Amino acid sequence: MKAAVLSFPGSNCDADLLWAIRDICGEEAEMVAANHTDLSGFDLVLVPGGFSYGDYLRSGAIAKFAPVMTALKAFADAGGYVIGICNGFQILTEAGLLPGALQWNQSLQFICEPEPLVVANNQTAFSTAYRADQTITLPIAHGEGNYYADPATLAALEANGQVVFRYAHNPNGSLNDIAGVTNARGNVLGMMPHPERAVEALLGGTDGLGVFQSLIHATKGATTVAAN
Amino acid sequence: MLQTEMSPETIRVKKPYLDWGLTEAEYDRYAELLGRLPNYTEIGLASGMWSEHCAYKFSKPVLKGFWTKNDRVLMGPGEGAGVIDIGEGKAVVFKAESHNHPSAVEPYEGAATGVGGIIRDIFSIGAKPIAVLDSLAFGSPTDPRTKQLIDQVVAGIGGYGNAIGIPTVGGEIRFADSYAKNPLVNAMCVGVMDKAKIQKGKAAGVGNALIYVGAKTGRDGINGASFASAEFSDEAAADRSAVQVGDPFMEKLLMDACLEVTDRHQAALVGMQDMGAAGLVSSTVEMADKSDSGMVLDLDLIPQREPHMTPFEIMLSESQERMMLCVRAGSEDQIIALFKEYDLDAVVCGHVEAGHRYRLLHHGEVVCDVPVSALTSDAPVYHQASQQPARLAHPAADFVPAVPDALATLKQLLADPNVADKAFLYQRYDAQVQTNTCVTPGSDAGVVRVRGTHRALAMTTDSNGRYLYLDPEVGGAITVAEATRNLVVSGAEPLGITDCLNYGDPTKPEIFYELAESAKGITAATKVFNTPVISGNVSLYNETNGVAIYPTPMIGMVGLIEDLTTITTQDFKQVGEGVYVIGATGADFNGSLLQQVLTGGVAGTLMPLDLAAEKAKQDLVLQAIRAHLVSAAHDVADGGLLVALAEMSFGRGIGLKATVDLPAAQLFSETQGRFILTVPAAHQAAFEAMAGAAATHIGTTEAGTLKVTATDQTIEAPVAALKQINMEGLSCQLK
CATH class of the missing domain: 3.30.1330.10 (PurM-like, N-terminal domain)
Incomplete structure (x- = not known):
C-alpha cells in the first residue's frame, strides 16, 4: 500500500500522518506538496490537519484552489480512497468532495481534548477494524468543527449510512453529533477527530489505529487507482 | 511626501530622545562615542539598542x-x-x-x-x-x-x-x-x-552577504523595545502603535525554510538571527558585534510594506516574522531560491565590511555611520543603588491561621483561582500536534x-x-x-x-x-x-x-x-496503593495561599529552604521513580498537603484514606521540600528500604472518597464533590 500525504503551506499534521503510516503501520507513504498535479501510483490520499494557507478567509477556502486538488478530485472520482482529517475535512467540504460544511464551534473557541466517539457505521472502508457501535476515544483539536448540512442532505447521509463517527458528548454543536462522514460512494471520508494522534500507547491511546488498519485492508483488496 | 527630520543640532536642543527613553547623560555619552552630534536615525538606533530590553543596562x-x-x-x-x-x-x-x-x-x-x-x-x-x-x-x-x-x-x-x-x-x-x-x-x-548543527547569530567574513527574509517591514511596533522599557500610567494613553501584529502562517513558512537552510545548506550559512526587539538594527548590529565585523546595509533594498518609510522607521520597526541571515559570498542565489520555494521574500540587503563601522545607506546617502560598539558593548551599564524595602526590615509576626473547619478551608482553597482547575483554558491550546x-x-x-x-x-x-x-x-x-x-x-x-x-x-x-x-x-x-x-x-x-x-x-x-517507561504523572492510578509523604511539615503560613485567601495579602517572615536537604529528597524521589517503584508523584505547593492530595485524586476519581500526625491547620502549611508518592503494594517493601526514614506512610488510595484524619479533625468528602468545586472555581468566575 502506498499512501500520499498532501502538504499545503500551513499544514501541520502532515508529518504526524506520515509517522502514523510509515513508522507505526509500516506502510509506504510519501509527502506530496500542494503544487503537484499527479497522484498516480498511490492507493490512498490523506489530507492532513493544520491551517492551510493560514486558513485566512475561511478554513480550507484557499486550499481548494491548490494545483493538487484537481488531481485529488480525479483520484476520488476514479474511486480512490481519500481521508481528510480536521483541516483536511474542511478542505474536502470546501472542494465539494464531501457534503456539508464546518462552522465555528458553538463555544466560538478552539477545543483540544480527548473525545469519545461512537462508530456509527463499521461497514465502510475506513471503519471495518472497529466493532459496530464501539466507543473509541480520539483527540480533537479544532476551532471550526461544527458540522452543518441542510436537512435534505442530512437525511440522505443518515439513510445511506454515510455517518461513520458520532460524538458521544457533542463538543462543538455538530448536527446529528456528526464527527466523520463519507461521500455517497463511500470512498471519501472527512473527520474532525485526529486518529493519527491515537496510534501509540505512550501518547495516550491506540484507538485511532483502526482507521488506518481499515484503510490498509481496503486498499490491499483493491488494485492501484490510476489518476487522470 | 517627504518627512523632514530634525537636524543634529535641533536634536541637541529639543531632546526628542527623552520621549524614547534616553536620558540627557546618555545622549552626551553617545555623542562622545561618535565624536560628533548624532543625526536623527543614529539617535533613534541608540534609543532602541540602549533600552533595557536590548542592553540590559x-x-x-x-x-x-x-x-x-x-x-x-x-x-x-x-x-x-x-x-x-x-x-x-x-x-x-x-x-x-x-x-x-x-x-x-x-x-x-x-x-x-x-x-x-x-x-x-x-x-x-x-x-x-x-x-x-x-x-x-x-x-x-x-x-x-x-x-x-x-x-x-x-x-x-x-x-x-x-x-x-x-x-x-x-x-x-x-x-x-x-x-x-x-x-x-x-x-x-x-x-x-x-548537536552538530548549532547556529549562531554571526556576520563574519568581509564581502559575505546579509540576506533579509520573511515578512515585509511596516510601521508596526516602531521602537517597541523602548516602549517595553517604560512604565504605564493612567495619564499617558496606551501606545497601541508600539504593539505588533502576528502572522503564524508566515512564521510557519519562515520556520520550515530556515530549518531547511540549517539542515541542508550549512556550508552556505555564516549566521542567522531573528529580528525581535529593536528589529533590523538589533539583529544586524549584534551579528556584527559578535563577529567583530563592520557592516553596511542599503535600506532601499529592505522589503517594505508602506511607501516613504524613513530610515528611523525601517530600522526600529518590530514587524514580525523576519529573519536576518549572513551567507557566504557566492551562495546568495542558492539561499534566495530556497526561500522563493516557500513564497518568502529574501533579498541581499547588505554586506560584511572591513573595519568596525555600522553604516546605513538610504536613497544613496549615508544616514548612519557609527562604531558597532557604540550600539552594543559601549551601551551604558548602571550599578544601581540597592536598598532593602521597609516591609522586609520589619516583618510582621508569624501568621497563625484559625482553621476550625478544615474541610471548608480545603474547599475554599480548591476554588481559589490559583489552585482551581484550568483545563477549560488549556484546552484552547493544541497540546498534541507533532x-x-x-x-x-x-x-x-x-x-x-x-x-x-x-x-x-x-x-x-x-x-x-x-x-x-x-x-x-x-x-x-x-x-x-x-x-x-x-x-x-x-x-x-x-x-x-x-x-x-x-x-x-x-x-x-x-x-x-x-x-x-x-x-x-x-x-x-x-x-x-x-x-x-x-x-x-x-x-x-x-x-x-x-x-x-x-x-x-x-x-x-x-x-x-x-x-x-519512567514518565510519571500526579494522578492516583489504582485503589489499594500506599501513599507516602517525603519531607516534614511545619507551621509555615507566611506567604502561603491560605494567608492570601484568609487575609487578602501576605506578610511575615518567609519559611526557609534547606537546599542540601531538598536535593537529597529530590534524588530519592527520582531514584524511586527510576526503579519503577512509584505509580504517581506530586510535589506539595500552593495550599499545602491536603490540596496536593486532592489534586492527585481528581484525575481518575480515586481518593485515599490517610492519617497524619499533624493538627488540621498544618495540612495547609507550605513548608518547602515535600512530595507525595504512591507505591503499589508489591513495591512497598522495596520502596521503604530505599527511602528509610525519609518517607512517611500516611495511608492508602481508596475508591471515591478523600478522608484524612489529623490530630484534631477528620476531613472527609467525596472526590467528585471536591473536583467539581475545583473545576468551577475559576471557570465560573470567568463567565
Missing part, C-alpha cells in the same frame, strides 16, 4: 552573577537561546521571553507575538521547536478587565501556537492583585536539534518524546511572587526548587533554566534590591540542583502609577527522562 551587573555553565551546556546566554546536550547526538534548545507590556495594551496580539518571537529564537539556532509553555499572571478574575485579558491572552497564545503547529504542553496561570494592571505574559519555547506529547497540561510538567531517541523531555514554568515579596532571596531559591520538583516528580533529571525576570522600576533602590537578592537565591539554587541558567530575559518597569508588581522571576526548566 540595569540588570547586567545582576545577570553576570548567574551560574551559566556545566559540562552539559553547549551554549549559554548571549545567543538566541541556550543549548544543552541530551545525549544520543541531540541537544535541547530553550528560552523564555516576556511580552508583558504589549499584552497589557493589546492582549491578543501581545501574547501571540510573544509566542511568535520566542519560537524564532529557537529555530534561529537551527532547532525544531517541539513545545511551547506559557507563564501568565493576572489580577483578580472577578475584575472585568482581567476577564477580558485572560480570554484574549489565551486566544492569542492559541491562535499563534495552534496555527504554526507547535504544541502548548504546559505553563501556569497565577493570580494576585499586584498584577491587575501589569499582567505577566511569559512564553517559553523548547526545541530539539542535532504527536510527541506524552503528558499534556494539568500534571506537574509537560512531557514530550524526542523522536529518534529513547528519551523524553519534561518541562515546566514556575513563579511565586508571594514568596519573593516576603523574601526575594529565599523566594528566588524556592522558585527554582519548585521547578526542579515539578520535573523530578515527572521522572526527569533537571537540566537547566531559562528565566524571565519580571520586576518594577530598577532605578528605585528597593526594586533593584529585589532583583539583586532574588538573583542570589536563584544562583545558589541552580548550583545545588546542577541547573545552569542558559538563556532568559528581563522585564523591568512593571509598574502602574508607581506601584510595582510582586518581584516575579519566572523559571522555565527542562529535564531529561532517559527511559520512557
